[in-house]
Amino acid sequence: MDNYYGPGRNHLFVPGPVNIPEQVLRAMNRNNEDYRSPAIPAMTKVLLEDVKKIFKTIAGTPFLIPTTGTGAWESALTNTLSPGDRIVSFLIGQFSLLWIDQMQRLNFNVDVIESDWGAGANLEVLGSKLAADTGHTIKAICIVHNETATGVTNNLAAVRKLLDHYQHPALFLVDGVSSICALDFRMDEWGVDVALTGSQKALSLPTGMGIVCASPKALEASKTSKSVRVFFDWKDYLKFYKMGTFWPYTPSIQLLYGLREALDLLFEEGLDNVIERHTRLAKATRLAVEAWGLKNCTQKEEWFSDTVTAVVVPSYIDSSEIVRRGWKRYNLSLGLGLNKVAGKVFRIGHLGNLNELQLLGCLAGVEMILKDVGYPVKLGSGVAAACAFLQNSIPMIPSRI
Amino acid sequence: MDNYYGPGRNHLFVPGPVNIPEQVLRAMNRNNEDYRSPAIPAMTKVLLEDVKKIFKTIAGTPFLIPTTGTGAWESALTNTLSPGDRIVSFLIGQFSLLWIDQMQRLNFNVDVIESDWGAGANLEVLGSKLAADTGHTIKAICIVHNETATGVTNNLAAVRKLLDHYQHPALFLVDGVSSICALDFRMDEWGVDVALTGSQKALSLPTGMGIVCASPKALEASKTSKSVRVFFDWKDYLKFYKMGTFWPYTPSIQLLYGLREALDLLFEEGLDNVIERHTRLAKATRLAVEAWGLKNCTQKEEWFSDTVTAVVVPSYIDSSEIVRRGWKRYNLSLGLGLNKVAGKVFRIGHLGNLNELQLLGCLAGVEMILKDVGYPVKLGSGVAAACAFLQNSIPMIPSRI
Amino acid sequence: MDNYYGPGRNHLFVPGPVNIPEQVLRAMNRNNEDYRSPAIPAMTKVLLEDVKKIFKTIAGTPFLIPTTGTGAWESALTNTLSPGDRIVSFLIGQFSLLWIDQMQRLNFNVDVIESDWGAGANLEVLGSKLAADTGHTIKAICIVHNETATGVTNNLAAVRKLLDHYQHPALFLVDGVSSICALDFRMDEWGVDVALTGSQKALSLPTGMGIVCASPKALEASKTSKSVRVFFDWKDYLKFYKMGTFWPYTPSIQLLYGLREALDLLFEEGLDNVIERHTRLAKATRLAVEAWGLKNCTQKEEWFSDTVTAVVVPSYIDSSEIVRRGWKRYNLSLGLGLNKVAGKVFRIGHLGNLNELQLLGCLAGVEMILKDVGYPVKLGSGVAAACAFLQNSIPMIPSRI
Amino acid sequence: MDNYYGPGRNHLFVPGPVNIPEQVLRAMNRNNEDYRSPAIPAMTKVLLEDVKKIFKTIAGTPFLIPTTGTGAWESALTNTLSPGDRIVSFLIGQFSLLWIDQMQRLNFNVDVIESDWGAGANLEVLGSKLAADTGHTIKAICIVHNETATGVTNNLAAVRKLLDHYQHPALFLVDGVSSICALDFRMDEWGVDVALTGSQKALSLPTGMGIVCASPKALEASKTSKSVRVFFDWKDYLKFYKMGTFWPYTPSIQLLYGLREALDLLFEEGLDNVIERHTRLAKATRLAVEAWGLKNCTQKEEWFSDTVTAVVVPSYIDSSEIVRRGWKRYNLSLGLGLNKVAGKVFRIGHLGNLNELQLLGCLAGVEMILKDVGYPVKLGSGVAAACAFLQNSIPMIPSRI
DSSP: OOTTOOSSOOEEOSSSSOOOOHHHHHHHOOOOOOTTSSHHHHHHHHHHHHHHHHHTOSSOEEEEESSOHHHHHHHHHHHHOOTTOEEEEEEOSHHHHHHHHHHHHTTOEEEEEEOOBTBOOOHHHHHHHHHHOTTOOEEEEEEESEETTTTEEOOHHHHHHHHHHTTOOOEEEEEOTTTTTTSOOOTTTTTOSEEEEETTSTTOOOSOOEEEEEOHHHHHHHHHOOOOOSTTOHHHHHHHHHHTOOOSSOOOHHHHHHHHHHHHHHHHHOHHHHHHHHHHHHHHHHHHHHHTTOEESSOSGGGBOSSEEEEEOOTTSOHHHHHHHHHHHSOEEOBOOOGGGTTTEEEEEOOSSOOHHHHHHHHHHHHHHHHHTTOOOOTTHHHHHHHHHHHHHOOOOGGGO | OOTTOOSSOOEEOSSSSOOOOHHHHHHHOOOOOOTTSSHHHHHHHHHHHHHHHHHTOSSOEEEEESSOHHHHHHHHHHHHOOTTOEEEEEEOSHHHHHHHHHHHHTTOEEEEEEOOBTBOOOHHHHHHHHHHOTTOOEEEEEEESEETTTTEEOOHHHHHHHHHHTTOOOEEEEEOTTTTTTSOOOTTTTTOSEEEEETTSTTOOOSOOEEEEEOHHHHHHHTTOOOOOSTTOHHHHHHHHHHTOOOSSOOOHHHHHHHHHHHHHHHHHOHHHHHHHHHHHHHHHHHHHHHHTOEESSOSGGGBOSSEEEEEOOTTSOHHHHHHHHHHHSOEEOBOOOGGGTTTEEEEEOOSSOOHHHHHHHHHHHHHHHHHTTOOOOTTHHHHHHHHHHHHHOOOOGGGO | OOTTOOSSOOEEOSSSSOOOOHHHHHHHOOOOOOTTSSHHHHHHHHHHHHHHHHTTOSSOEEEEESSOHHHHHHHHHHHHOOTTOEEEEEEOSHHHHHHHHHHHHTTOEEEEEEOOBTBOOOHHHHHHHHHHOTTOOEEEEEEESEETTTTEEOOHHHHHHHHHHTTOOOEEEEEOTTTTTTSOOOTTTTTOSEEEEETTTTTOOOSOOEEEEEOHHHHHHHTTOOOOOSTTOHHHHHHHHHHTOOOSSOOOHHHHHHHHHHHHHHHHHOHHHHHHHHHHHHHHHHHHHHHTTOEESSOSGGGBOSSEEEEEOOTTSOHHHHHHHHHHHSOEEOBOOOGGGTTTEEEEEOOSSOOHHHHHHHHHHHHHHHHHTTOOOOTTHHHHHHHHHHHHHOOOOGGGO | OOTTOOSSOOEEOSSSSOOOOHHHHHHHOOOOOOTTSSHHHHHHHHHHHHHHHHHTOSSOEEEEESSOHHHHHHHHHHHHOOTTOEEEEEEOSHHHHHHHHHHHHTTOEEEEEEOOBTBOOOHHHHHHHHHHOTTOOEEEEEEESEETTTTEEOOHHHHHHHHHHTTOOOEEEEEOTTTTTTSOOOTTTTTOSEEEEETTSTTOOOSOOEEEEEOHHHHHHHTTOOOOOSTTOHHHHHHHHHHTOOOSSOOOHHHHHHHHHHHHHHHHHOHHHHHHHHHHHHHHHHHHHHHTTOEESSOSGGGBOSSEEEEEOOTTSOHHHHHHHHHHHHOEEOBOOOGGGTTTEEEEEOOSSOOHHHHHHHHHHHHHHHHHTTOOOOTTHHHHHHHHHHHHHOOOOGGGO
16 A cells, blocks of 8 residues: 655645645545435535535536546536537647547537647637637637646636627636636636536545536537537436436545535635635745746746646756656655656646645755756755745734734 | 434445445545556556456456446447447346436437336347347347346346357446446456446445446457547547556546555455355345345346345335435435335345444344334344344354454 | 454444444544644633533533543542542442452552442442441542443442431542443532543543543542642643643643544433433343343342443353354454453443444344354344334434434 | 634644654544454554564563553653652753652652753763762662753763663663654663653654553562552553453554554664654754754754754744744744743754655744744745755655665
């Protein structure tokens, strides 16, 4: 079981799965239950109401699907679109690439707007396409809110503005896997039609629950979508919602109790405070990167991600060696560079139930690794820069004042 | 969290999700990990080898999919068959019904052989269909090994014999959700092409892992299947198997460690001893039912299920009331009657990591409930009958002799 | 770790340590904490108030000592008495024997009133001694409320009545190890001066916390007691209580949170309902023993214990073999006969967080063991007798009505 | 339960109780068991053998007592000495003070050798006393190996050398509470007669087990010691050791399994590597303190403690404010200054199952706190100094090479 044992805690800074707080581990430490007893439906009913808050939606309908982010993508697409439908999507990194690959394999007609890896979605091109599409052949805009591979956050409000400007009826589908519960996200205000995330990201749970939220317009679309689907079909969920039993098939009892606790922790801290904490941790990370003399993979400040920072290493260094060494020497888990940026970037995930001193331990570790691999970093420089900012901005813990 | 608190343990006798042994709860009580570190692939590699043993296959290729039994069904069908393909399947209860519904919604051409609820698959009709199908229009035989709704176990060896007799090349797809790890199951010997189960059944884990195992013939079929699929596509798994990273998307770290422990417990007890234990518990249950003067929903002994017993109640009793009362008064969770047998049967699940005294507590509880609802049971009669059999047949616990 | 693995749950029916409810296991599943932070004192303050409720005292002062019942005994004696002090105590079984042995080794002058094992404290003799002791040489009456070795409950109210009758100022010290939280116990009403219990008994926690509660009179006595003591000295606790930091040395963080949860569960069920549940389970057990044709070790009904039943076996059977066989064949843990009754009785503990179906599983197990060892029990007879009573008396679970 | 909730992990750097590794939490996550079944004695037998390794003794006899360090002290003293016996002991800080206080209250005749707080034991004075004591009135030398209040480690080998030099037969009793499993400790080589520690220190368990190890000479002394004792009496343990049942009263099942796992982790890492890790973490901490321009409370390098560093703050700062702020703003738990050094020092505990990046997070936190309270620290300076040393000295994790 512990074939790779090292003393002390693992420092988990991949951008997912992230650290699970002890409170959630406790809540999940339980036997199975009959999900057809009155307890689970009663609990589910409240969970479904509460989970809407993380999407900032009142009108939306959430689905808690026993699947991963990839499954949540499939659920979003197949319930709202029909084979052959034209989708405009943005290729800006590995996860947008994988989603587009899924769209194509699901037989949608994907109109890809590509950017450099490190840049955000090209909204100008989107604007042109919308302007040209007077016949409304575009059925959906699919966008990854936060591209986990490059640390790029896209401007969802701007996408909505364009759609509104052209009075375009396309559905607005958003992958919020590495954003929801960590970045500002406003489903109703931004007119998002389907938003989705995975339990192992900012919710700080184990993997296994894809959380999908559908606007009334998306639900309407699901009634006529011709995509073949069963496991991911919202119809079955809606049928059981109506019956009050809620589950078309067996949910994970442990994840339900875990979600309950995760939401309670989020609400106790306050969702806005949670988002502010992510902003703070991300800012500190970027200041460290700057102090090390390294480049952020993200090309412009407007796209900086507050959940993951992809750090570009000099060409004489293999970033995979940094990740390997973190694990082998420091019990530190960093994110690899993926695909086009493999070997070129390493990633620091700073999302979920995390605090400043945890991050500073990670940054100190990265400094030592950089030195290990031959980069002339000034030890302490990144931590110093981060601390200078954090010491000014960390709030008192409200419950302890 | 404990809105439905009652003192003592819940007695969980639904036919899934089942009791999780403490050893497995312990193994799962852990933080997330980076699934791209060397640890998880190394562990996965061994798990994939070991999981084959529960299918009794050497030739098969297993997939550990973050989904439920419903998703495992979809994986089995969409990877091996193309829309319009003719499937012969058996409708004998709620779960075979749901699988057939899935087949139809996935646009397969399902040739349904229906039996009474309580009877097994009609293999005579299957024989006729195979005999008549000289053109090999039947692409697959889909069968539920153990129908959880009625407590009926089908004879898989007999199905294989028929296929062989007619030298029919149809794929042989088996839902082993409530059988594998509890009933005798021989994938290679019986020429099963796809076998599947869910983690929350006889493996005694939480819900969340669909375990699917494909024969070489099924893998071959997957190369040409035209069914649209991404999340459930074996191709992605096979690609990552080849790379040695094993996971096309994020697995549940906790379920992997849980599976490791669950398999270790199975192997320590010995798979054949596990099966024998299920036979013993089932026999004891049926003897109790008989002693109560009630009827088993299963019509013939050859179909008796060793994982679940569906008990028929007299017409003046609503079986749902029995289940409700079990939960409300005795902290006992029994299975409801479903669909056609709703109100008419209640179900005792006796599968997974369970022992005799646990079952006897349940049987004593059922007796009291029967009395509660007005059935003139002789209290102690079922327990006496079960004990008479068990006292003669329970082996010593090998580790304690 | 699992060198003695057997499938399914262990059926734990020794009279302590007892089953820990899942809620308590969850609460204890946590890292250490700084016990000098504001959190632990704040929590302790409330715990000390709440723990008084299980003693039914308002005037008492509780101490949560990191020790076992044996240490709690020592704490009770050394804080209130001086070497050479005359104590009247009752020898009725193994635990009263051990306490008396402790008293003697602590250099008290113990005036022992002995009864047969199976009988209760001889209060007539006590009365005579009190009557004779006009000079008040008796400094304390020490009594075990419930003798765990023989299943005998003493009448504490009667002891108080005698003390009052003779206007005797002796301290009244009570071992409530296997009674408090399970049997009716009224510290203030009965004028108990020191009452004590251990966490692993009816509180259903792990071993490790000795809970001692002192009346104002006992506290007063502690100021002049000449017994040498440091670890068990109440003075250090009282000093830290005054300072508001509460702990003279490090407590178990996990047991504190466990105690919090255990008390919450007790209060949720209602202490009187908890006691009634114990009465019910004990009655059911005695009815089973009777049905088996066996004798209760307890000689008179007035002494019947509602937390443990000691069952006398025929002389041709070795009761230790019953216990061994329970463990080796049925994963059932029963209590051995101790000392004078070794080989002659086995014990069924029915205390703590336990429900009826758990007990019935145990009773069914005992029947099979009896058969195994050659006693001509009618299988099912005990369960039938227990069920007949329970089916009439088990209340609905309030939270589930 | 979470009245003091703050996001992310608590950074626990008090010198005990310390962080519990996840492996140990898992091992302890279990129901109670019958401690009279064959399983617990079998496990205990091996534990007693294995626990000797942490003392580096072959000749010693260990006792696993359900108590704290304070109780372990009492066990050491009362089993080996008689009231009135002359003890030479060293007063160098709060814990040596408390032990001396205990000795006095237990009626021993304590000959105290006092040093400044921050200095080690004055061995010159000890030498004179031994030289003068030709009549062997000194029955024991009692010394705290590592004074947790001031971060001072005493030289035990030198004490032994003095005893040998003067051929003095005094018993050599050592408090190894904050040293054993973290600092070099050699019971047999140094002729230690009683050594003791507590589970919540370097063993990284919850509080609740006092581990005491007695040399043959100490055992011999226990036969004639006239100190009154029962709970702490070794005699009872030895009696049960002989019987092979091992426990005179109920142990904590959870702590036994926790100890098993804790020892397994220690042995897997290698006790010498564990000690080296403590040396490394301590050195890094001292380098940080130096870089901050602050003084170590420990007056000479020879006394530097590798488990706790007491940092002296400038007189214009209240060190308690540093500890308070750590908790309130950074979720960092530091040790308060105690007694004579209250308000003057704060303490960083760096013992137990801990790694470098955890420590660096703590050091970064301390820097920010220092800034918060008005000390003109150069942010990053301590971390830089620590990293410069660590990056050169951290070994690869053997299991991951």
